[in-house]
Amino acid sequence: MGEITAPALAAAVARIAVAAEAFAPELNAADGALGDGDLGITVSRGFGEAAGAALPADVGLAFLECAKAFQRVSSSSYGTLVATALMATAKATKGRDAVPASDVPGLLKGALDAMMARGKGNLGEKTVLDSLHAVMLALDERGEGDVMPAAVRAARETVESFRARPNKLGRARMFGDGSIGLADPGQLAFCLIVEALQTAMVPAGRTGVTDGD
């Protein structure tokens, strides 16, 4: 992974936005089985709005714009949690024009803490928090170099390993043991986003990401 700059962020967001248009129906269906069926809309609208925002060069302010965009259009749980994560990252990166890849695990940790505070959630409750945590650990282990395959693997494994457990938080909690066997929609969304990001990373040089590999 290269360093994070505002143009890199813009490119990544744009790529996720395009991918989200495509995977929105899958997410709506997953959320329909365990909730209110709006997660695909939430994710595609949020990234769509963020992709349309003009990002300043300051990485922190660029993340702030993305957070605001998310908040404007998608105020469901997931939208608010993503906005919370983006806001935490914005605070941590404010005043810098580039953030090295080595900062990423720390930023993820900050985002995770903010999301846990916002949603009063804990790890192990079968939510997006578990996904973020797993990816953070994977990046920590992997260290430098192309971390995306490990990130994708961690995100995918989280979905699969939690499938056999019941949801303990959010709307899906209501289904109790009925949620066993089903993928948590938020974990699935995270996985699809990370996969989209991996695809985005490959032609990174051409889209403004400073490739550090």
Place this chain on the structure above:
Amino acid sequence: MGEITAPALAAAVARIAVAAEAFAPELNAADGALGDGDLGITVSRGFGEAAGAALPADVGLAFLECAKAFQRVSSSSYGTLVATALMATAKATKGRDAVPASDVPGLLKGALDAMMARGKGNLGEKTVLDSLHAVMLALDERGEGDVMPAAVRAARETVESFRARPNKLGRARMFGDGSIGLADPGQLAFCLIVEALQTAMVPAGRTGVTDGD
């Protein structure tokens, strides 16, 4: 037809009540096609209640009890019209213990007038009024003797001859030309009642009707 006495009236009402239980579904269906589908209930409940009433020997007061019974339990159009007819007959026969068969056409005329006043209806609008009118004419013509076959024939012919015309009064009016081809439920009810009455007349001697033939 014999003369009308309170016991004869009670027997006739009882016979119609039994028959009405059987033909109620047919009437509900006919009324369902052109109205609110309650005519079978109206007729069977009304005669059922009248059959349960204790009738005084005074023919007029006996008809009054029947009218009241009808009014108590069935206040749909048909129920009210039947009650109106019974009330008019009650007024015309009050103070007598027996009424000769020759009075019947006149009583029917009185009932018809009362029903027309109550329902603000006219002949030719495809309602029970037409049935009553046709039966009255048939009895007038037939004079003395067993008038029931003629009455039944007149009632049946009314249903059939009006079938091809549109309803002009009551709920069925709303269907306009959509009512063409369908039997008027009220005319059908009248026909079924007269048929039941004919059956009642046959074993009349055994059930208290003074058979004058």
Place this chain on the structure above:
Amino acid sequence: MKKILNRPVDYVDEMLDGLCAAHPDIYAQPSPRVITRAGGATAGKVGLVTGGGSGHLPVFTGYVGRGLLDATAIGDVFASPSAEQMAEAMRRADGGAGVLRLYGNYGGDVMNFDMAGEMLEMEDIASTTVVLADDVASAAPEERAKRRGVAGMIYAFKIAGARAEERASLDEVTTTAQKAADACRSIGMALSPCIVPQAGRPTFELGEDEMEMGMGIHGEPGIWRDKTKPADAITDEMMDRLLADTPLGRDDRVSILVNSLGATPLEELYIMFRRAKARLDDLGVAITMPLVGRYATSMEMTGATMTICRLDGELERLLRAPANCAYWTVT
């Protein structure tokens, strides 16, 4: 179209029991299926009575209350009460100044109320009749007297009720009630039926993507049946038909009622109201005291009715006068 009930035959009586138990300060049931104000008749005031089939709450019973009606007689679902029940309601409403019968134009109700009136005559209680016939879809203007009475009746209840509260005479109250009745035009549209408990089946059938314009509140056939249309198109047609029957222009003042037949939610009524108001704004017609809600229903039927009530000074004063029942409070 699913119901919460015990035995269908008990539907009406249990409902009335519950109504009186919930609002003992407003309603009383002194004899079966006759509902009066909790305090009974008001001495010296003209009594206002209505009646008709059950299944239309708040119509009819709900509109008994201060500044509104004095008593109602209630039948089975969608069926007329008996003449004797109507007569009893009128007796209970009489405060010595006579009674006005104010009810919808349905065959059974008309015949029974006429009979009830004859009964009262014999008891020397003066009474008059105003029949409500506001549904423009149910007969041409030349045959206005044949029209059905629908949601517009609540304007007549309110206005006549306020006039009676002023201690106007029976003749005066009757004249004002007739004026209110004449001032109202309504039209309905339906999307899905309701179930009459004792019948157990839907009152009509409509395809999943169909609506019927002009349908009556008991499922009486309307003007056309076709694919559903957007809310604005539906509202436009309803307004066009009402305005064709009662042309309005600058200087006119009206109240309008956008009424749900039961299942249609307030959200959708407001979408319709928005369009109806735009139409009247275009004509320069002023709207005062509009009503949006469930004022006259057919249980769980889906659909809406639209009523225009054209006001003059007197009608507006009376419409705005204080009133109170469980469903409508004007302060």
Place this chain on the structure above:
Amino acid sequence: MKKILNRPVDYVDEMLDGLCAAHPDIYAQPSPRVITRAGGATAGKVGLVTGGGSGHLPVFTGYVGRGLLDATAIGDVFASPSAEQMAEAMRRADGGAGVLRLYGNYGGDVMNFDMAGEMLEMEDIASTTVVLADDVASAAPEERAKRRGVAGMIYAFKIAGARAEERASLDEVTTTAQKAADACRSIGMALSPCIVPQAGRPTFELGEDEMEMGMGIHGEPGIWRDKTKPADAITDEMMDRLLADTPLGRDDRVSILVNSLGATPLEELYIMFRRAKARLDDLGVAITMPLVGRYATSMEMTGATMTICRLDGELERLLRAPANCAYWTVT
């Protein structure tokens, strides 16, 4: 389950336009999807704010009014409004005495209201939170904080609104609101779903002869799903579950709310009320100011909720205090 609408995406905004146009004396929309009292904030009074998804009228927006709420933020149907809209509602409700957020316990709403609270902190507007969590079917008593907020919230709106109208301080209003919230227990049952306009499909499926006990107002799964039962049996089970959670006996005074989720008609609510009252009568519990009607809906959903609000002297005084909005007038 058929709808009257234009473009689904315009459902909420057209509804709010219509609402404000129909009741300009009560509601205003100073910024998109933020509804305030027509006159804005009241100087010196604690501001009461709620918010949540659309599709529940009269909840939430309908309860803005004198003696009730000061402002609401409204989202898409069944979706939280944004934190920014909530913050805007709070700014508009602030009369200088601080703002109380009073809303249902749903993940999205909680997170967004928390964010909105943090925004206001930076603007030096004092604010507090009372989260409404009255649905006993949604979590065991040990996990009460996880329960959903349903129809019981209207007691909290009314009681807190009256307390604020007395010019109590933010702390005092918050304390009373929390007391009201703690006094309420609700449970729902559903017979048929509604359609969220932008989704275009029913929120759940139930067989023609099935009901679900304990279902939430967005179709959240309940306690059991089985053949429908008679009204009295349904009411008994609902009362049993409520009473198990909040035992009542002689000397207790309660208000109860029998609420339709939309399509279920008043007739059937009264049948349920009748039974609920009999149950409380048996226990010697006194009912005061019962409410029966459509107070918190899910558009055209069929079903009902039952709420018990246990009153003490203060709560009863505040419940009976004057209030006025388009759907609830207390005089």
